[in-house]
Structures are given as structure tokens and as C-alpha cells.
Amino acid sequence: MDAPVIIVGAGPAGLVLAAELRLGGVEVLVLDRLEKPSEESRSLGFTARAVELFDQRGLLPRFGELGISARGHFGGLPLDYGVLLDAHFGARAVPQAVTERALGDWAAELGADVRRGWTVVGLHDDGEGVRVETETPDGPRTLRCRYLVGCDGGHSFVRRAAGFEFPGTPSTREMFVADIGGCSLRPRPIGERLPSGMVMATPIGEDVDRIIVVEHGVQPRRRTEPPEFAEVADAWERLTGEDIHGGTAHWISSFGDATRQVTEYRRGSVLLAGDAAHTHLPVGGQGLSVGVQDAVNLGWKLAATVRGTAGPELLDSYHAERHPVGARLLLNTLAQGVLFLSGAEVEPLREVFADLMELPEVRRHLAGMVSGLDIRYDVGPGTHPLLGARVPRRELLGPDGPTTTTAALRTGRGVLLDLADDPELRRAAEPWADLVDVVTAAPRHLPEGCPLAGTSAALLRPDGHVAWTDPGCGPLPDALTRWFGTKRFATSHQ
Structure with missing residues (x-):
């Protein structure tokens, strides 16, 4: 064995899993196809439960000053997350590049071996372990491990190569996201619904705004390169009447609202975590946060399995506990997409939903769902209200x-x-x-x-x-x- 565990993907989920395995005393290799960490930041923060998990490992100072607020939204409708004890909308203004840098440093300090420029091109689970075929900067290389974990995102090679079923719905719309400078945009932090779509704008740095553009009736395109800034600016102008063509684009990408989840989080010696296991409309920083939760749930269980101190039922509990969480994530992001991105036909539903959100019990339910603070696992018989829930920081x-x-x-x-x-x-x-x-x-x-x-x-x-x-x-x-x-x-x- 080259390592007991090989992780494919050095994003937040992969790096957290690597660190958790090292805390559990297990050697780990992390393979990532990129030669250096990406400076792109799809996510700009993480939810309350991810904040708690990072605090449990003493990591919060590594992220700098966190902008934490109880005020947020559900599907574009304002929601005070403070209605639930300990809840908040999450940490804001933390670019994903900063998050990955902090987690990468942590994993490296614990002894994780992260190899960049290594692309996995084949794998075979023979029942005793996994053979992993890779292309490296020095040529082809074959590795062997006892367990392989795919943390390689929504287009996961590991998921496809290992034959995981990935049912769900394809994208129905295309959205642009860009960081632009020199435009002095009016802030629209939770989005603005317009007759022909939705736009969002929030400042993320000195004279830099993060914008999102969603135009009704635009079919998703299969792209191999990011959109040109002119295409994004044209769509912004059609929706708002504002001309941002004179701005400077620091980063541009596109995404859709495909919603899928694997039917099992483990097949033999191959496991999945994060976006490799579930993909959905990105809203509220939930994708990164749930991926981190997957990794923390899996890490100690996989380490105990490798060490031989746990029976097979402990590793089986990873799917049993996290698959329902992923399914609920898909449910709430689908609902938010309908409320947030649909046209005028959804206005009656938004009005009814806004009325329901006046009820404290509804606000508590939604705040717990999106923050991740209401997750409760089946840990056995008992009557205590904390049983299976996360321990609050006291x-x-x-x-x-x-x-x-x-x-x-x-x-x-x-x-x-x-x-x-x-x-x-x-x-x-x-x-x-x-x-x-x-x-x-x-x-x-x-x-x-x-x-x-x-x-x-x-x-x-x-x-x-x-x-x-x-x-x-x-x-x-x-x-x-x-x-x-x-x-x-x-x-x-x-």
C-alpha cells in the first residue's frame, strides 16, 4: 500500500478529511489535478455548523475576522436566524481561496501528503483495496490504497469510474457569477428579483463586487471555458439597465441548478464526500459547509476502521447518517430556487411563504435546516434532548x-x-x-x-x-x- 487512504481532490472537503485522518493517526495521500491551489472563490463563507466544526478544531483564527450575522434569507425572503439558540446565517466575506489555504496549512502541519498535478485516470477495487492509475508531472504512476475517497467535486471522476448511481435532475437554467471592479454597484446582498430574472451584488473588497446574474429563459450551455465578461455585462444590462462594460472582471464563472445525489456514499472500498456525493443550486454557503460536515463525520470513522479498533458497522454509519442530510440539503435548495429564481407565477407562493415565516416555529425550522444546527443522528436509545445532536459551545x-x-x-x-x-x-x-x-x-x-x-x-x-x-x-x-x-x-x- 502506498497509503491506507488516498483522497482525490484538495478542496475543502478533501483537506478536512485528510486532517481528520491524520488526527486519527492514519497516513493519507491527497491527489489533486491542479498544479497549484485555485485562487477562485465560488463560496464566500460557510454556515453556522461549519463555524462550530472549525472552532472545535481551533481553526477559526486562521480565517481572519469573520463577519457573522443572524440576518439572512431563505429563498430571497429575509430570515432572522437568531430565532434559534446559537444560530446565525454563517460566516461571510471569507473567500473560498482563503478557506482552502487555511485548511491546506492545517492538513500539512498534521502530516498529510498533498500531491498537486496528479490526475486520476483509472481505478479498480479488487475487494482488498483500490488500484489508482494517475498521470503525474513525471509520467504515469500506479498507486494502491485500502480506501479511496472521492472529494473531487460535482463532476467527480471517482464517482463515475466506481459506478455510483447519481440520480436527479439536470440544470434548467444558467447563472453567471463574477468578481468585478470599478463599477460602484448598488448593493443587493440577498438579490433583487426583476421581471426578466434576478441579480445579486455584494461588496467583497475595496472597489470589488461579487455579482450573480440569472436571466429567465436562458438554456444552460455546455461550456469548456468561462464566459466572456461582455456576455455577463450584456445580461446585467438587459436585466437592470445598468452598463457595467467599463468594469474589470477579476474572475468569472457559470453554474446551473442541477440537483443530484448518489444512492450510496460507499461502494466497497470507495467512498464519496462533498460535491462528489451531492450537487445542487449553490445558496447560503451550504455546499462547502455540508462537504466539511461529511468529511468530519467520515474522518474519525475511517481512521478507526483502518486502525482496526472499529467493526464494519461504524463505517456503515457514514452513509446512514450523511445521506439523509444530503437529501435534505437538496430539498431546501430546490425550494429556495423556486422561491428565488422563478418568474411572476411564483409570487402567490412567495406571499404565502412570507406569511408562514412570521410564525416563530417556522423560522426556527428553516434556521435549523439551513444552518445545520438541527442535525440529529440515531445514536441509540435515550430520551435526553441532546442525544444525537451536536454539543453546543458552552x-x-x-x-x-x-x-x-x-x-x-x-x-x-x-x-x-x-x-x-x-x-x-x-x-x-x-x-x-x-x-x-x-x-x-x-x-x-x-x-x-x-x-x-x-x-x-x-x-x-x-x-x-x-x-x-x-x-x-x-x-x-x-x-x-x-x-x-x-x-x-x-x-x-x-
Whole structure:
């Protein structure tokens, strides 16, 4: 084996997965066809749940100052995400190039081997591993790994070559996105619906605006090169009457609203994550964010599988947990596309939807859906409101001073929060001490309605989701065995 795991694609999902595998002690190769990182920035931020995941690994300072606001939209209709505890629209004004640079540095510091200019041209899963055929700057090269993960985007070669089914709907419209300077455009941060389409404009730097142009009745084209700026400027002028031809285009691209999802996230020794597994209308920074969530969910499970500390059911849980999340992502982006990009015929629906969004329970539902904060996995029987959900970031006070519920997750290990200083609880967790850290501390300043109130202990998976609580669950060793393996428990009793 050249490496236990090879990842194809050095975008956000691939880089996060590489770092997570290194935190789990597994060697990894990352192959990317580009000779250097792209400076293009399709995404300009990420959602609240991605912010939390980056915070769990101590990465937020790497992104610079984050513009975080509770105000956002759903399908172009204003929505206050602050109606839900901890929710916000996400981090804004973070170009994807900045995100990839920060994640690339993190993965490299952890020892991930990222090889650029390596294009995967063939693969074969023989049941014992995967043979990967590549073209490199030095000629053809064959690699072998135990697991191959495709993080190579919406046009994924890995997905096609491994025979994944990818049902859904093709693009029905074409949209332009461009970063332009010298135009001093009127801001339209959540878009402006016009008789013949929709335009969006938001400042992203000194005298630079990000624009999006959607023109009704324009059929999607199969392009091999980005559109010319004149084509984008012509469409802008037709829709708005404004002439931007004198501006300077720093970057231009086009995209569509194709909506597809693979039927399975794993086939044998080949897995998919991010846009390789699901493609959709880009809205609200959800694509990058859900790809990062895929990677964090998969990383610790795949590492445990490679190390031999987990049975096959742990890796199976990757599809079981993430496929429904991807399906819900497609559902909400399809709905937003109808509300946002359709013509006058959708106005009655928008009016009804706006009325519904006056209801607090509707706003909470939509905020949780888009932010990713309402994701809850089936982690076993129990009644606690946190069970299966992500642990909220809360202040704690322990013997060594102040900390938080998520600070111990920075190592990528499991965490047992002992919130009642219970020595029996700590003794029960000792057989898993090489995989699970115990943090003894008491909560401070819990906000009203926080489900952590009255909780004496919580077991956190490496992705920050709660796998067990006291009260509300059965024996702690059962949960530790399910999520962290049986070898430690068996060995300790020999």
C-alpha cells in the first residue's frame, strides 16, 4: 500500500478529511489535478455548523475576522436566524481561496501528503483495496490504497469510474457569477428579483463586487471555458439597465441548478464526500459547509476502521447518517430556487411563504435546516434532548480553570464531559483512555433553555455529536463500545 487512504481532490472537503485522518493517526495521500491551489472563490463563507466544526478544531483564527450575522434569507425572503439558540446565517466575506489555504496549512502541519498535478485516470477495487492509475508531472504512476475517497467535486471522476448511481435532475437554467471592479454597484446582498430574472451584488473588497446574474429563459450551455465578461455585462444590462462594460472582471464563472445525489456514499472500498456525493443550486454557503460536515463525520470513522479498533458497522454509519442530510440539503435548495429564481407565477407562493415565516416555529425550522444546527443522528436509545445532536459551545469551569464544552475536541478524539465530578463515571471510561479524553468541569452561565442544564455527563463523538448522556441513557460502557470499539474493554478484563 502506498497509503491506507488516498483522497482525490484538495478542496475543502478533501483537506478536512485528510486532517481528520491524520488526527486519527492514519497516513493519507491527497491527489489533486491542479498544479497549484485555485485562487477562485465560488463560496464566500460557510454556515453556522461549519463555524462550530472549525472552532472545535481551533481553526477559526486562521480565517481572519469573520463577519457573522443572524440576518439572512431563505429563498430571497429575509430570515432572522437568531430565532434559534446559537444560530446565525454563517460566516461571510471569507473567500473560498482563503478557506482552502487555511485548511491546506492545517492538513500539512498534521502530516498529510498533498500531491498537486496528479490526475486520476483509472481505478479498480479488487475487494482488498483500490488500484489508482494517475498521470503525474513525471509520467504515469500506479498507486494502491485500502480506501479511496472521492472529494473531487460535482463532476467527480471517482464517482463515475466506481459506478455510483447519481440520480436527479439536470440544470434548467444558467447563472453567471463574477468578481468585478470599478463599477460602484448598488448593493443587493440577498438579490433583487426583476421581471426578466434576478441579480445579486455584494461588496467583497475595496472597489470589488461579487455579482450573480440569472436571466429567465436562458438554456444552460455546455461550456469548456468561462464566459466572456461582455456576455455577463450584456445580461446585467438587459436585466437592470445598468452598463457595467467599463468594469474589470477579476474572475468569472457559470453554474446551473442541477440537483443530484448518489444512492450510496460507499461502494466497497470507495467512498464519496462533498460535491462528489451531492450537487445542487449553490445558496447560503451550504455546499462547502455540508462537504466539511461529511468529511468530519467520515474522518474519525475511517481512521478507526483502518486502525482496526472499529467493526464494519461504524463505517456503515457514514452513509446512514450523511445521506439523509444530503437529501435534505437538496430539498431546501430546490425550494429556495423556486422561491428565488422563478418568474411572476411564483409570487402567490412567495406571499404565502412570507406569511408562514412570521410564525416563530417556522423560522426556527428553516434556521435549523439551513444552518445545520438541527442535525440529529440515531445514536441509540435515550430520551435526553441532546442525544444525537451536536454539543453546543458552552463555558465550563474545571480544576485547571475555564474551558468550553468543545475545547477538548481539538485533538479529534472522543470526549467524556464529567459535569458532576463523578469518580465512578471516570472509572467506567478508563478502558477507552487511549481514545476518549475525560474532562471534569462544571457548566457556567447556561442560557435559558439550554439542554445541558441538569445534565451530569455527556459522551461526545469526535465530530461533536452527543452519543450518550446522564441522565437519559443506559450504561456508559455500551455507548463507548458502540462508538469506540470493544478491544479496550475486552483487554482490560483479561
